[in-house]
Amino acid sequence: MDLIPSSNASYKDVNYWNERYSKEESYDWFKSYESFKHLIKDCVSSSDRILMLGCGNSSLSEHMYEDGFQNIVNIDYSEVVINKMKEKYSNLKGMSWEVMDMRSMSFLEASFDVIIEKGTLDAMLVENSPWHISDENLALIDEILTQVSRILKDNGKFISVTFTQPHFRIPMFINEKYRWDVEQKTFGEFVQYFFYICVKGRPLSQSLLKKYNKAAS
Numbered sequence: 425m426d427l428i429p430s431s432n433a434s435y436k437d438v439n440y441w442n443e444r445y446s447k448e449e450s451y452d453w454f455k456s457y458e459s460f461k462h463l464i465k466d467c468v469s470s471s472d473r474i475l476m477l478g479c480g481n482s483s484l485s486e487h488m489y490e491d492g493f494q495n496i497v498n499i500d501y502s503e504v505v506i507n508k509m510k511e512k513y514s515n516l517k518g519m520s521w522e523v524m525d526m527r528s529m530s531f532l533e534a535s536f537d538v539i540i541e542k543g544t545l546d547a548m549l550v551e552n553s554p555w556h557i558s559d560e561n562l563a564l565i566d567e568i569l570t571q572v573s574r575i576l577k578d579n580g581k582f583i584s585v586t587f588t589q590p591h592f593r594i595p596m597f598i599n600e601k602y603r604w605d606v607e608q609k610t611f612g613e614f615v616q617y618f619f620y621i622c623v624k625g626r627p628l629s630q631s632l633l634k635k636y637n638k639a640a641s
């Protein structure tokens with residue numbers, strides 16, 4: 425199998441990921457921790473309980489751990505990658521790895537201070553042009569964000585690291601039922617990447633609603 429699939433729809437298929445991870449040892453989508461650690465340090469504290477969504481074989485959790493963030497739960501629906509990561513990092517106390525689908529997470533409500541995704545939502549959306557996301561994909565993202573909001577503590581933060589520009593991504597995050605407000609930051613020297621922070625329990629900013637011309641759903 426080629427690591428680059430013939431169709432972007434494969435990025436939504438667990439069989440694609442399982443096969444890929446049986447061959448690939450380590451890969452970081454977009455950028456590694458070094459490029460955006462200043463943004464993480466601004467909003468995450470070392471005592472926070474952190475959930476990494478769709479961790480893959482990225483070095484992000486390892487590098488955050490080395491930097492003092494040592495309470496990290498990593499999930500991915502690929503059993504192959506979770507088994508490999510569990511073995512590779514078995515010496516890191518406080519770091520755990522679980523096979524779990526983001527669409528139906530079994531964590532109790534309000535169990536995390538911080539939830540991070542890097543490239544995971546993008547993988548679900550790249551089969552469509554960003555201008556025409558299908559209703560099916562919008563429903564999928566809503567299903568995931570509803571779960572994320574449920575398991576996030578009050579004042580907790582959902583962080584999304586992505587190449588997707590605000591015009592496309594922020595409208596997906598704007599919904600009063602998630603009970604969060606959205607902040608946006610950027611990083612990267614030549615190519616710009618986005619770092620969105622959804623802060624739970626903060627009222628949705630009216631200027632954001634106005635800017636994206638959206639009534640809160």
Ligand SMILES: C[S@@+](CC[C@H](N)C(=O)[O-])C[C@H]1O[C@@H](n2cnc3c(N)ncnc32)[C@H](O)[C@@H]1O
Binds near residue numbers: 478
């Ligand atoms: C583009 S990769 C990003 C990997 C990693 N976060 C990084 O920054 O390099 C997307 C990851 O999400 C995982 N994934 C996709 N859909 C998922 C789902 N429904 N539940 C859990 N993990 C999922 C894939 O197995 C893959 O590891």
